[in-house]
Amino acid sequence: MRDNTRSDGPWRPTGREQGAYAYLLSLVDPQKEGVIRGQAAVPFFQKSRLPDATLGGIWQLADTDSKGHLTPHEFSVAMKLISLAQAQKPVALVNIGDEVPLPDMEGVQLQHVLTSPSIASVNETHVRRDSNTSTVPVKEKQQYKRIFESSNPVDGAISGAAARSLFMKTKLSTEQLGRIWSLSDPHTEGKLRLPGFIVAMYYIRRIMENRSFELPATCPLSLWRSAGGDVSLKSPTENLSQSSLTSISTPDLTDAQWDVTREERKRYEQFFNNLDTQRVGYLSGDVPVNFFLKSKLPETVLSKVWDLADIKRTGKLTKEEFAVAMHLINARLAGGPVPDKLPPTLIPPS
Structure with a gap:
């Protein structure tokens, strides 16, 4: 039932739809992680009482890059x-x-929700507020802290050169990295302290997992x-210039920064x-x-895994590249996405 035909221009739900989808999203993603995985979505979708084959086709249409999870917008598409x-x-x-009625989900009274005085104003503002309540998962935060500490910070900060040397390995565009820098260096110091580095790595990961991820104009206070x-976050006023992003050498990652554990x-x-x-x-x-x-x-998934793991583009896998492939395969089997x-943190240290 896969249908790759796109609608004319980006679809925007109506205000009423936005309010309904925001409420339904809160039921599936109560922690506001911004990622709806199959194990949470499938039982919720089944509340629609549609055939499993139909729901499977809907998932395929909504999961635009076959990531194995849905973004909040893709969840709205699915609804x-x-x-x-x-x-x-x-x-x-x-x-x-x-124009069609709102989704009829068993056990969910949307009409009551949308007319409730406490939620009557659920609309685009509510959706925007939800998108501004992102937080860094604890596991990610710990990982980024290890990378930061291994980058030899001086007086609690790593230089723009040291940060750039790591960020450029991601192959993101200088425009994207410049915007990420502006979100991460709100006091325009030209260097990153631990919170800013964590924010930068958070956004880099989001883009690498989802090419359609849109960076916000300012860093949400919750993030x-x-x-x-600290709470004295101010709006950034400067971006890291493209010239500074392209003029600094790249150091190697250390073994402590590799996602592939020793076990x-x-x-x-x-x-x-063998x-x-x-x-x-x-x-x-x-x-x-x-x-x-x-x-x-x-x-198709395994082909994508191979392309990612074949880092040197030799058409063969070294021992470390094989480990990367196995890590990606096992992560996918556990319900995680295969990044674009x-x-x-998955680039081998040697």
Whole structure:
């Protein structure tokens, strides 16, 4: 039921739809993580009482990059497609602007919610407020703190050069990195303290996981606070210039910064050694491909994993690149997304 036909221009739900979708989103994503994974979405979608095949097609249409999760906007798309199906209209993105009743979800009284005095003003303002309540997940924060500390901060800050040397490895555009810098260096010091570095890494990760992620004009106070920043956050007034982003050398990452844990490495090294029967130090051809196929993941996903793991573009995988591929495969099997670009924390240290 996959239909890649797009509607004319970006779809914007009506004010009434926005209020309804924001409330439904709060039921599925109560922690406001901004990521709706299958294990939470599937039982909620089933409240629509639509056939599983229809719901599967709706998920495929909404999950635009086959990431394995939905953004808040994609969740709204899914809700509108559910409404189309319930109204017995063709479930296609070209019809997403059609007027249909709000989704009928078992056990959810949307009419009561939308007319409740406490939520009567749920509209675009509410949606914007939700988008400004982001926080840095604790696990990510700890990881970014380790990277920061390994970058040899001086007086509690790392220089623009040191930050740039890490950020440029992400292959994001200088325009994107400049905007991220402006969000991370609100006092325009030209260097990053730990909270700013955490914010920068948070936004870099969001873009790498979702190419359509839109950076905010200013850093939400909730995000800044969750990164450990003080409450005197002010709006940034300067961006890191493109010239400064392209004029500084890049140091190597340390082993402590690699997402592949020591336990994972031992396990993947054993797999690698079993497959590398000739002891040539790399895997190529059908040997790694057939091994990866045992994961039962779609070939399109495995192809994307290979492209990400083949860092040197040699058409073969070294022991560390094989570990990266296995890490991505296991993360996908656990319900996580396969990123569009390899995060800096997954780039092998050597």
